[in-house]
Amino acid sequence: MKADALRGHLDALLLAVLDGRQLHGYAIIEALQARSGGALDLPTGTVYPALRRLERGGLLVSEWSTVGGRKRRTYRLTPAGTRALATERSAWREFTAAIDGILGGGPWPTQA
Template identity: 85%
Template sequence: MKSDALRGHLDALLLATLDGGQLHGYAIIEALQLRSGGALDLPTGTVYPALRRLETAGLVASEWSTVGGRQRRTYRLTKAGQRALATERTAWREFTAAIEGVLGGGPWPAQT
């Protein structure tokens, strides 16, 4: 999948990945790859700056904590992040419904 196309949706994808609970950076990358069936192949090094930018925006919070016996920086959604994710999901459903209506290949509505 083209990384340019992904970049525009990276924030929403990261928020969605954190919807299930707090994760450290590499676990977020693994979750992105797993849930996309391996289609999201953007450089993993771009994920961390994106997470920090979301933190600056107040949508994500992070802290160093012990995970599996190692110190890791873990990220979680804030309340504002949960609201932003809900907005992104609604916008995405409306977008895909509109595109599906045109590209989906179904019968065209009768002309009046």
């Protein structure tokens, strides 16, 4: 899956992989790749400015902490981030249900 297709969904994907846990940048990238079965083809460097933007928006907080013996900046959701994720999930379900109703139903029945 190419980066262009992901651009509009990157924020929601980042919020989703941080749901209920605190991760550093590369662990977030690994989680994105693992959850997508390796289908996400995103330049890894683009994730860091996106994380900063979400932090600036008050959806994430970050702190430097020691992970695996090294100091790393780790991120977690704020209450506003948790609410935003719930909204994104709900909107995504509605969107996929609507699109699936059209694309997933096979050919239209032919008229008699």
